[in-house]
Amino acid sequence: MAWYQESFGDDYLLVYKHRDMQGAYHEVKKMVNWLDLEQGARLLDLCCGMGRHSLALSELGYTVTGVDLSKVLLQEAVKQGGEERVTWVHGDMRNVPLSEPFDAVVNLFTSFGYFDEDEQNEKVLHEMYRLLKKEGRFIIDFLNPVYVKANLVAQSERKEEDLTIRESRTIEDGCVRKRIMISQAGAPDRHYLEQVKLYERPVFEAMLVKAGLHIDHVFGDYEGQAYSPETSSRMIFVGHKEG
Numbered sequence: 001m002a003w004y005q006e007s008f009g010d011d012y013l014l015v016y017k018h019r020d021m022q023g024a025y026h027e028v029k030k031m032v033n034w035l036d037l038e039q040g041a042r043l044l045d046l047c048c049g050m051g052r053h054s055l056a057l058s059e060l061g062y063t064v065t066g067v068d069l070s071k072v073l074l075q076e077a078v079k080q081g082g083e084e085r086v087t088w089v090h091g092d093m094r095n096v097p098l099s100e101p102f103d104a105v106v107n108l109f110t111s112f113g114y115f116d117e118d119e120q121n122e123k124v125l126h127e128m129y130r131l132l133k134k135e136g137r138f139i140i141d142f143l144n145p146v147y148v149k150a151n152l153v154a155q156s157e158r159k160e161e162d163l164t165i166r167e168s169r170t171i172e173d174g175c176v177r178k179r180i181m182i183s184q185a186g187a188p189d190r191h192y193l194e195q196v197k198l199y200e201r202p203v204f205e206a207m208l209v210k211a212g213l214h215i216d217h218v219f220g221d222y223e224g225q226a227y228s229p230e231t232s233s234r235m236i237f238v239g240h241k242e243g
Contacts, residue, residue, distance in 0.1 A: 003193040004114050008070035011182055011190060013050065015165055021080075024052035025059070027222045031106070032060060034217065034224070034238045035137045041103035044131055046093050046124075047111030051077025051086065057106075058085045065098070067091050094123040101133035108141045113175075113197035118207075121197060125211035132241040138213060140237045144220065145198035146229040148176055174198055201227070201235060208237065215239040 037043070039061045045054040048066030050073045058064045058081070065087040068074050074088050091097045093111070105128045115121050128138055149171060157166045164183040169176065180192040199207070201218065208215055216239045219225065220232025227235055 003195055004069065007180075007192045007194055008049070008068075009072045011180075011192065012070075012073065013076055014160055014163060015180060015182070015192075016050075017160060019052065021052055021056070025056040027108075028053050028056040029060060030222050030224060031108075031139055031141065031236070031238075032057060032062070034219075035104050035139065037062065037103055037137065042100075044096075044098070044102040044105045045086075046096070046105055046107045046128065046131075048077065048086075048088070049073045049109075049111070051080055051088070053106070053108050054086045054088075055081040065089060065102070067093065067096055067098070069093070094120060094127060096127050096131060098131065102131055102136060103133060104137040104139075105131055106139045106141075108139070110141070110143050110196055112140060112142055113199060114195070115197070118197075121199075122207050122211065125207055125213060129212045129241055134241065135243045136241045138237075138239055138241070140208075142199070142204070142235045142237070143176070143196065144227070144229065144232045144235040145176075145200045147231070147233055148198065150230070152176070171198070201229070204235070204237070208239070212242045213239055214242050 041062050043057055043062045043064050045064060045066040048054045048068045051066055054064050054066035066077060067089045069092050071090060074090055077088055113121055152169050155168050162184055166181045168179045175195050175197050178194040182190040205215060215237055218227040219236040220227040221234050
């Protein structure tokens with residue numbers, strides 16, 4: 001089973017419980033301004049997870065569809081925000097079971113680079129192209145590989161109620177890998193892997209161009225600072241589908 005089929009389950013909700021709706025709202029509000037969309041515009045949140053960003057986008061007045069492969073996370077999304085505010089769809093980002101064109105597609109919070117093969121990751125970009133209307137806009141919010149390599153925190157540990165969560169991070173085979181161990185008294189340790197392929201800016205840009213996606217801006221954080229390889233924590237591509 002692929003790591004992402006195992007990792008995005010019930011324990012994921014525990015490990016990332018500390019990520020709040022307020023933070024998501026703030027991040028999304030800044031980013032969605034870069035898209036310059038009309039109120040009510042149709043927006044696809046590709047890899048919506050537990051729906052924090054989708055719900056924030058819907059609060060901002062957009063018509064939102066959220067797609068994710070994890071049924072556990074989609075159930076959590078429904079619990080958080082019901083089914084009347086956002087349309088939730090179960091599907092793989094390489095082969096999205098939708099055909100209608102969207103005004104914008106967003107892929108947020110490092111939800112890219114999950115696959116070992118470049119062509120599988122490129123499929124996601126081609127899906128974004130397919131799902132966008134002519135001149136439709138996109139955001140891909142990715143980590144900054146240069147910064148990650150220079151600032152990797154090898155080990156961290158924290159408590160979440162009666163759980164101890166230990167995370168170790170390495171860079172191997174062109175990927176950043178996070179190994180998570182969850183310990184709980186009276187239960188065997190549970191282990192998970194998360195992995196993201198590190199695409200530096202020139203390679204990522206070449207993949208976007210190949211998929212017919214034109215880059216308008218590259219930002220280095222959620223406040224809209226210009227991307228700088230050494231100092232930016234994020235690498236956020238904003239652009240449009242070539243018309």
